[in-house]
Amino acid sequence: MSVFFDIKTELMHKTIPLAVFLFAACNFAAQAGTLNDSDAGAEKPVNNHASAPAALTEQPMFRFGGFGSLGASRSNQDQGDYVLYESLPKGAGRSGNWTAGNNTRVAAHVSANFTPAVSAILQVDSEYHSDDSYSPRVELVNVKYAFDPDFYMRVGRLALPTFLDSENHDVGYSYAWVNPPVDLYQLSIHSTDGVDATYRSEIGEAVNSIKAMYGSRSNAKEMWGFFDKLEYGQATFQIGYQERQSLTLNQLSGVSEAWIRNSDLSVGASYDRGNWFAMYEWLQRRSIFKINAMYVSGGYRINEFTPYVTYSRIAPGTFLPGYSAPTAAAVQLANRSQRTTSLGVRWDFMRNTDFKIQYDRVRLGDNSNGYLVNVPPDVSLHGSSFHVITAVVDFVF
Amino acid sequence: MFRKCLMLSLLLAATMLAASARAEVVVVVSSKSNITRLTAEQTTKIFLGKVVTFPNGVTAFPLDQPEGSAVRDEFYSKVARKNASQLTAYWAKIIFTGDGRPPKTLTDNLSVRKAVAASPNAIGYIDKSVVNRSVRVVLEP
Numbered sequence A: 001m002s003v004f005f006d007i008k009t010e011l012m013h014k015t016i017p018l019a020v021f022l023f024a025a026c027n028f029a030a031q032a033g034t035l036n037d038s039d040a041g042a043e044k045p046v047n048n049h050a051s052a053p054a055a056l057t058e059q060p061m062f063r064f065g066g067f068g069s070l071g072a073s074r075s076n077q078d079q080g081d082y083v084l085y086e087s088l089p090k091g092a093g094r095s096g097n098w099t100a101g102n103n104t105r106v107a108a109h110v111s112a113n114f115t116p117a118v119s120a121i122l123q124v125d126s127e128y129h130s131d132d133s134y135s136p137r138v139e140l141v142n143v144k145y146a147f148d149p150d151f152y153m154r155v156g157r158l159a160l161p162t163f164l165d166s167e168n169h170d171v172g173y174s175y176a177w178v179n180p181p182v183d184l185y186q187l188s189i190h191s192t193d194g195v196d197a198t199y200r201s202e203i204g205e206a207v208n209s210i211k212a213m214y215g216s217r218s219n220a221k222e223m224w225g226f227f228d229k230l231e232y233g234q235a236t237f238q239i240g241y242q243e244r245q246s247l248t249l250n251q252l253s254g255v256s257e258a259w260i261r262n263s264d265l266s267v268g269a270s271y272d273r274g275n276w277f278a279m280y281e282w283l284q285r286r287s288i289f290k291i292n293a294m295y296v297s298g299g300y301r302i303n304e305f306t307p308y309v310t311y312s313r314i315a316p317g318t319f320l321p322g323y324s325a326p327t328a329a330a331v332q333l334a335n336r337s338q339r340t341t342s343l344g345v346r347w348d349f350m351r352n353t354d355f356k357i358q359y360d361r362v363r364l365g366d367n368s369n370g371y372l373v374n375v376p377p378d379v380s381l382h383g384s385s386f387h388v389i390t391a392v393v394d395f396v397f
Numbered sequence B: 001m002f003r004k005c006l007m008l009s010l011l012l013a014a015t016m017l018a019a020s021a022r023a024e025v026v027v028v029v030s031s032k033s034n035i036t037r038l039t040a041e042q043t044t045k046i047f048l049g050k051v052v053t054f055p056n057g058v059t060a061f062p063l064d065q066p067e068g069s070a071v072r073d074e075f076y077s078k079v080a081r082k083n084a085s086q087l088t089a090y091w092a093k094i095i096f097t098g099d100g101r102p103p104k105t106l107t108d109n110l111s112v113r114k115a116v117a118a119s120p121n122a123i124g125y126i127d128k129s130v131v132n133r134s135v136r137v138v139l140e141p
Helices: A002-025 A328-334 B002-023 B040-047 B070-079 B084-096 B109-118
Strands: A062-075 A105-113 A118-127 A137-148 A151-159 A191-203 A206-217 A220-232 A235-248 A258-272 A276-286 A289-300 A305-314 A338-350 A353-364 A385-396 B025-030 B061-064 B122-127 B135-139
Touching (some): A062 B084, A105 B084, B025 B070, B040 B061, B040 B122, B040 B135, B109 B122, B109 B135
Parallel strands (some): B061 B122
Antiparallel strands (some): A062 A385, A105 A118, A118 A137, A137 A151, A151 A191, A206 A220, A305 A338, A353 A385, B025 B122
């Protein structure tokens, strides 16, 4: 960038004398305009947002926008389907060479600022769902009340900040990857119907934000959690803990309709220098069994191009004391271990639009079919590898 | 002839101004404000909505210039280390999670200067060439 500015500065230095010369040659008297704001009478500063001068804050009450992705992925795995979430009925692989389902969606978003204190959002997404359709769903709808700009509460369907990119996991334009690393984000619970409170404060040069949440959703009740995010310069650190009662598969528990207490401990860190970035996230989930998952990722920005590399893995699940695997199938279900190496590039080829292409090599654990779906019951893919290639165009409006 | 000369001169002057807009962005507050200096980090936090006050506790209202304008791209790349698409990506995350909205956008250097001059709560970035006594430069990135 600085080279570009230097050239511009030099150009400027050459144009000034030339312009002056031409001006003089035409015998024109230069009339230097005086830059004076005679009406610039300063008011007294205010210390709250409600009584701020309208000229500084007046914005439309409603803001309409949206985002979307058009993607296609292909896998050479012909004995199972590669999916971003195991709830998806079909993916790339056995059900078809190519699938759009993993990386295609469109969402409409409206926000309303009724007063400086009261605002609301509504977001409707159309994406590939568990019912094998793209039928639109209300992804987020909530009302926010701000006691002051740094302390607010929300009620409604709320995004959960389990991971650094959980709340915006479906906004492809907001990150470098074609999608957040599957081995970790598989475990993300996207939203809750409930209430949360957020308090933000400055600690020296750093900004700290702590959020408490309570709610429920289909298949989970009595959800609560705390999330703390610390931003210092270009570094971000996040830690979260959440618990819920989850409706657990009876193949796993040996009991039908079993509500099992689940807990997630999550840790994340990122550093974004502008021209390069590095990220690390980790999660431990404890239910009947314990699993750990993580990824580490980094990228380097060269003008409009951002090549990146990611390594992620989910470790074998181990049954916790007090629980034992009722069947061999339960052991299989608990063991989703796989690891993925990804290489990709994001190209910001036009305003508000990017193109990305990513290659993944997925290696399944020694006693695991990973997160593949539609694997025939008599097929074992333990320890094998396959490839996935994904291309996607993301946009925001 | 007279007019052609004038037109040519103005065209070159306009080119020059466009070039200087890229090279010479400065961050300004009202000359009536108590703020005399801000770091790039403090300015970034205000414009990215991470804080709502100046370091002295006074409420801060940042003012943006239009998307695609040279002075805006220059400001964010130098001060916040974000190019236009990184900035859009940043706000996409904030907007679509309902965490906030970008600063109010005014039309050009002069409208920002005027709004900043009028309120000690305001902060903006303008081309150095339009700075006058109504505003104070607090950061020259």
